[in-house]
Amino acid sequence: MKTIVIAVLVALLSLAALVGTTMAVVSADVAQKAKADAESAVQGVGSASAGHPAAPAATGQGLVSFAGQTAENAEELAAQHEPFPAQLPPIPDGEVVDVELTLKDVVVEIAPGVEYRAWGFEGGAPGPAIHVHEGQTVRITLTNQGTIPHSIDFHAARIAPDKAFRDVAVGESITYTFEASDPGVFMYHCGTKPVLAHIANGMYGAIVVEPVEKPLPRADHEYVLVSSEWYLNGPGIEEPASYDTLKAHAVMPDWVTWNGYAGQYVAHPLTSDPGDTVRFWVVAAGPSLDTDFHVVGTILDRAWVNQDLTRYQTGVQTVGVPAGGGAVFDVTIAEPGLYPVLSHSFASVDMGQVGILKVGNPKGAGGH
Numbered sequence: 001m002k003t004i005v006i007a008v009l010v011a012l013l014s015l016a017a018l019v020g021t022t023m024a025v026v027s028a029d030v031a032q033k034a035k036a037d038a039e040s041a042v043q044g045v046g047s048a049s050a051g052h053p054a055a056p057a058a059t060g061q062g063l064v065s066f067a068g069q070t071a072e073n074a075e076e077l078a079a080q081h082e083p084f085p086a087q088l089p090p091i092p093d094g095e096v097v098d099v100e101l102t103l104k105d106v107v108v109e110i111a112p113g114v115e116y117r118a119w120g121f122e123g124g125a126p127g128p129a130i131h132v133h134e135g136q137t138v139r140i141t142l143t144n145q146g147t148i149p150h151s152i153d154f155h156a157a158r159i160a161p162d163k164a165f166r167d168v169a170v171g172e173s174i175t176y177t178f179e180a181s182d183p184g185v186f187m188y189h190c191g192t193k194p195v196l197a198h199i200a201n202g203m204y205g206a207i208v209v210e211p212v213e214k215p216l217p218r219a220d221h222e223y224v225l226v227s228s229e230w231y232l233n234g235p236g237i238e239e240p241a242s243y244d245t246l247k248a249h250a251v252m253p254d255w256v257t258w259n260g261y262a263g264q265y266v267a268h269p270l271t272s273d274p275g276d277t278v279r280f281w282v283v284a285a286g287p288s289l290d291t292d293f294h295v296v297g298t299i300l301d302r303a304w305v306n307q308d309l310t311r312y313q314t315g316v317q318t319v320g321v322p323a324g325g326g327a328v329f330d331v332t333i334a335e336p337g338l339y340p341v342l343s344h345s346f347a348s349v350d351m352g353q354v355g356i357l358k359v360g361n362p363k364g365a366g367g368h
C-alpha cells in the first residue's frame with residue numbers, strides 16, 4: 001500500500017514541494033525529495049518533517065507554526081485512526097426530521113498523534129452529516145453541555161437568526177424548525193461570538209438537501225467532504241493544543257483537513273469501481289480558507305457550482321468553494337488507480353487537505 005501510494009503521489013507532491021519548505025532543494029536531490037514528501041503524504045501530512053517533531057518555525061510576525069509536526073509513529077497512528085464516515089447517510093423517513101445535537105468540550109485527534117481541545121457537536125469535528133430531502137421539515141435541538149454559551153446556525157434555513165440562532169446557555173437547549181426548501185449542500189455552525197473561534201474550535205458540519213422536483217442524475221457513491229483549518233497554540237503531541245487567536249487572525253493554520261483529520265482518506269481511501277459515478281458534496285467550513293476542489297487524474301464531469309442544483313458545468317478542472325459555501329461534483333473514472341482529492345491551493349495539501357479516491361483494485365494497493 002505504502003509503496004504504491006508513494007509512487008502515485010510522487011508527481012503530486014513534487015508540485016507540493018515547489019510551494020513548500022523544500023523550495024531550496026535543487027537538482028540533485030529533487031527525486032529523493034519528492035519521494036520523501038510523498039511518504040509524508042501517506043501519513044496524512046505534506047511537510048517534509050512529517051513523523052519527526054521539528055523545531056518550531058518562527059515567522060516574521062512572531063507566530064510559531066506547528067505545521068507538519070506529528071507523533072514519531074505517525075504512519076502507524078494514521079492506520080489505526082478510524083476515519084470520519086464520509087458516506088452520505090440515508091434520508092430519514094417522515095415529514096419531520098429530528099436532529100438532536102449535543103455540544104461538548106472534547107479532545108479530538110486532528111492529525112497522527114496531534115490532539116486538540118475542541119468544542120464538538122456530537123463528540124467531534126465536523127458534526128454529523130445530515131441528509132434530508134427538499135420539502136422535509138428539519139427540527140433542530142441543540143443542547144449545550146459545554147462551559148460557555150453556544151448556538152447553531154443552519155445556512156439551509158430561511159429563519160430569523162436573532163431567534164433561531166440565539167445563544168444557548170450552559171446546560172440549556174434550544175429547538176427550532178425550518179423547511180428544507182432549498183436543495184444543496186449547506187454549512188451549519190455555531191454562530192456565537194467570536195464566530196471565528198467557535199468555528200475554528202470545531203463547531204461546523206454539513207447538511208445535504210436532496211432535490212425532489214428536479215432530481216440529480218444517479219450516482220453510485222456519494223461522499224460528504226467538509227474542509228476546515230486548525231490554529232494551534234502548541235504541537236498538540238505531548239498535551240492537547242488549544243486555539244490560537246493571533247494565528248487565526250493571520251490565517252496561519254497548522255493543519256487543513258477533510259472531515260477534521262489530516263490525510264485520513266490517504267490511509268483509508270474512499271472507494272469506487274471503474275465506470276462508477278462518484279459524487280462529492282463539499283462544504284468549506286473555513287473558518288477562513290476557501291477550498292479549490294480538484295481530483296488529480298480526472299476532470300469534474302459535473303460541477304454544481306455554489307451548490308446551485310438547477311444547472312451544472314461540465315469538463316471543469318478545479319472549482320472554488322468559498323468559506324461558508326458548498327458545491328457538488330461528479331466524476332466518472334474508468335481506469336483503476338489512486339486519485340488524490342484535494343484543494344489545489346497547495347499550502348492546504350501540505351497541511352493535510354488531501355485524500356485518495358481508490359478506483360477499483362489497482363495492483364498492489366492493498367486491501368482497503
Ligand SMILES: [Cu+2]
Pocket residue numbers: 119149150151190191192198203
Ligand atoms: Cu459555539
